Amino acid sequence: MININNLTVEVEGKQVLHDVNLDIPEGEVHLLLGPNGSGKTSLMMTITGYPQYEIVGGSISMMGKDLAELDITDRARLGIGMAEQRPPSIDGVKLKMLLDYLLADHPERRNEIDSLIKSTNMDSFLNRNINEGLSGGEIKKSEILLLISRQPLFAMLDEPDSGVDIDGLELLSSMINTLFSPMRDIPAKRRTGLIITHSNRMAEYIHVDKTHVMLGGELICSGNPQIIMNKIVTSGFGSCVECKRHESIS
Numbered sequence: 215m216i217n218i219n220n221l222t223v224e225v226e227g228k229q230v231l232h233d234v235n236l237d238i239p240e241g242e243v244h245l246l247l248g249p250n251g252s253g254k255t256s257l258m259m260t261i262t263g264y265p266q267y268e269i270v271g272g273s274i275s276m277m278g279k280d281l282a283e284l285d286i287t288d289r290a291r292l293g294i295g296m297a298e299q300r301p302p303s304i305d306g307v308k309l310k311m312l313l314d315y316l317l318a319d320h321p322e323r324r325n326e327i328d329s330l331i332k333s334t335n336m337d338s339f340l341n342r343n344i345n346e347g348l349s350g351g352e353i354k355k356s357e358i359l360l361l362i363s364r365q366p367l368f369a370m371l372d373e374p375d376s377g378v379d380i381d382g383l384e385l386l387s388s389m390i391n392t393l394f395s396p397m398r399d400i401p402a403k404r405r406t407g408l409i410i411t412h413s414n415r416m417a418e419y420i421h422v423d424k425t426h427v428m429l430g431g432e433l434i435c436s437g438n439p440q441i442i443m444n445k446i447v448t449s450g451f452g453s454c455v456e457c458k459r460h461e462s463i464s
């Protein structure tokens with residue numbers, strides 16, 4: 215579904231990604247870990263198509279289509295969706311307006327979205343400006359609700375668990391599982407996705423196929439989610455550097 219080859223990216227003249235290679239097959243959900251400032255958000259912003267993230271080497275393709283040929287709007291039309299870490303509030307744009315817009319061509323999704331709004335206690339947000347005055351956890355719920363309404367083929371979540379309390383995490387995880395559950399039109403397939411997180415709690419609630427670790431703008435490790443997370447929890451990201459060195463020696 216997503217193929218990233220030798221990707222190098224600059225923002226404001228600074229190289230933030232170096233020679234990144236990453237494949238996410240259709241129907242798989244991958245986690246992206248890494249210390250603060252390592253380039254995780256930059257990777258998602260580049261895939262989404264924010265123009266300040268300039269591809270200076272390599273390529274990204276989705277379903278065989280080179281994303282360099284598409285601007286941010288065309289990438290959204292192709293099926294790329296992202297729940298941002300800190301989405302902006304938009305004066306005059308209500309959550310209800312966005313949902314109505316997204317569901318206009320998909321009336322069959324309306325019942326599911328209405329019951330999700332009720333079960334997640336989001337009724338009171340509907341007539342407020344998007345993200346304005348919402349708590350950290352409420353913003354995350356609103357972002358994921360919009361993604362579920364849109365149903366992108368490839369969904370990226372940037373730290374969906376940050377600022378979410380323990381009870382809220384269970385609710386949010388059930389929303390994320392709804393997002394990635396088998397697709398209505400192709401029931402055998404899960405939605406494809408990439409999730410940035412700093413905690414091991416996500417993988418407890420959501421089935422993850424593979425984990426990647428980013429350090430200094432490079433993807434330095436990929437593999438079994440549980441093994442990688444255990445290693446980081448016990449020995450920190452330094453263990454990933456050691457692991458990479460060892461692998462390149464052997």
Ligand SMILES: Nc1ncnc2c1ncn2[C@@H]1O[C@H](COP(=O)(O)OP(=O)(O)OP(=O)(O)O)[C@@H](O)[C@H]1O
Pocket residue numbers: 225226228230248249250251252253254255256257266
């Ligand atoms: N628009 C920008 N202008 C200047 N520097 C930027 C910009 N976007 C990202 N950077 C820099 O790129 C580096 C990587 O940032 P990025 O947000 O991708 O890291 P991250 O791994 O997502 O961090 P965190 O875990 O803290 O969210 C940082 O040094 C950041 O300051």
